[in-house]
Amino acid sequence: xxxxxxxxxxxxxQEGDSAVIKCTYSDSASNYFPxxxxxxxxxxxxxxxIRSNVGEKKDxxxxxxxxxxxxxFSLHITETQPEDSAVYFCAASIGVGAGKSTFGDGTTLTxxx
Amino acid sequence: xxxxxxxxSWVICKSGTSVKxxxxxxxxxxxxxxxxxxxxxxxxxxMATSNEGSKATYEQGVEKDxxxxxxxxxxxxxxxxxxxxxxxxxxxxxxxxxxxxxxQGAFFGQGTRLTVx
Numbered sequence: 119x120x121x122x123x124x125x126x127x128x129x130x131x132q133e134g135d136s137a138v139i140k141c142t143y144s145d146s147a148s149n150y151f152p153x154x155x156x157x158x159x160x161x162x163x164x165x166x167x168i169r170s171n172v173g174e175k176k177d178x179x180x181x182x183x184x185x186x187x188x189x190x191f192s193l194h195i196t197e198t199q200p201e202d203s204a205v206y207f208c209a210a211s212i213g214v215g216a217g218k219s220t221f222g223d224g225t226t227l228t229x230x231x
Numbered sequence: 232x233x234x235x236x237x238x239x240s241w242v243i244c245k246s247g248t249s250v251k252x253x254x255x256x257x258x259x260x261x262x263x264x265x266x267x268x269x270x271x272x273x274x275x276x277x278m279a280t281s282n283e284g285s286k287a288t289y290e291q292g293v294e295k296d297x298x299x300x301x302x303x304x305x306x307x308x309x310x311x312x313x314x315x316x317x318x319x320x321x322x323x324x325x326x327x328x329x330x331x332x333x334x335q336g337a338f339f340g341q342g343t344r345l346t347v348x
Contacts, residue, residue, distance in 0.1 A: 133295070161339040163325060207274060218265055219337065223274045224319070 120145040122210050124222025132230050137198050139225045141208035142190040148210040151184060151191050152219065156205045165206075166193070198229045233259045233325050237340025244347055246313055252310045252343045254281075254325035260305035260325035265337070266298075269322040271331075281308040315347040 121144040131137050143151075149170035154162035168175045168182045168191065177181050179198075184191040195202055205226050209219035234257040244250050254264055259299075262283045267275040279300055280288040287300035299311040308327075312319055312324040321345050 161338070161341045164337070218263075218277065218280055220277070221274045224272075226272075 120148060120210055120212070120220040122208060122220045122222045123172065124208050124225060127223065128226045128228070130228045130230065133198060133200060135198055135204070136161050137195045137227055137229075139193045139206055139208070139227075140190060140208075141192070141222050142188075143210040143220075144189065145210070145212065146186075147212050151182070152205045152209050152211075153182060153193050154209065156207065156209045156224075158204075162207060195227075197210060198227075200229050200231050201202075203227055203229045232326075233257075233329055233338045235325065235338045235340045237325055237341060237343055241342060242346070244345070246347055247314055247318055249311055249313045250315055250345060252312075252323055252325075252345075254308045254310070254327070254340050256306045256327050256329075256338075259327075259329040260330065261308075262305060264302060264308040264327040265276055266300065266308075266310050267326065268311045269324060271322075271340075275324065278301040278310075281310075283308075312345065315345070317347045320345055320347045 121149050124141045127140040152167040153165050155165045166177050166180050168184050179196045181194040205224045207224050208222040211219040236255045236257050238253045264281040266278045268278050269275050277295045279289050281300045281302040283302045288296045302308040322342050324342040325340045328337050
């Protein structure tokens with residue numbers, strides 16, 4: 119089955135700096151890669167996603183890049199703010215819908231004011 | 232965005248009893264819903280895929296007789312933890328996405344914190 123590895127497990131940055139989280143996947147059939155943000159005690163929320171036919175996608179301060187050949191994708195957050203502090207999960211899925219996803223182990227991002 | 236509601240948000244039960252958790256899609260129909268388990272500071276582990284009108288598909292290592300799943304309608308899936316033990320204590324969370332929408336991110340319920348004493 120699919121295996122998703124996520125790095126780093128913890129990341130601490132100063133407010134205003136950029137943060138980068140990287141994930142690799144094993145199944146070349148995976149074609150949808152969402153990123154979720156989970157605040158303590160709350161549900162994961164989708165923040166950005168990318169499909170296998172796209173190399174990069176940006177939404178304001180957040181961007182995701184995908185390298186299909188190398189089977190890795192990354193989340194980039196620029197101009198970080200304290201409210202960006204949370205656990206971020208990458209995921210990979212195959213086929214219709216994205217519910218049955220394989221998740222990475224998560225990255226705890228701390229943005230220091 | 233689509234709304235998935237999970238109930239209860241938290242429950243405490245005694246060892247040996249059963250607990251039912253509901254997952255509802257409030258503004259869309261979902262032929263498939265997914266149940267995850269999350270331990271503290273860990274990732275989401277897929278337990279099973281709930282299929283409307285048919286049997287659930289369980290992931291390897293998940294006991295289907297212990298974690299009963301019923302998906303009786305297009306908006307409701309239930310997870311029953313039978314004969315609960317303290318090791319079943321965890322955060323259970325469901326997800327769904329609107330039927331027929333290809334490659335769209337999942338919408339999660341708010342999760343259920345189960346504590347077995």
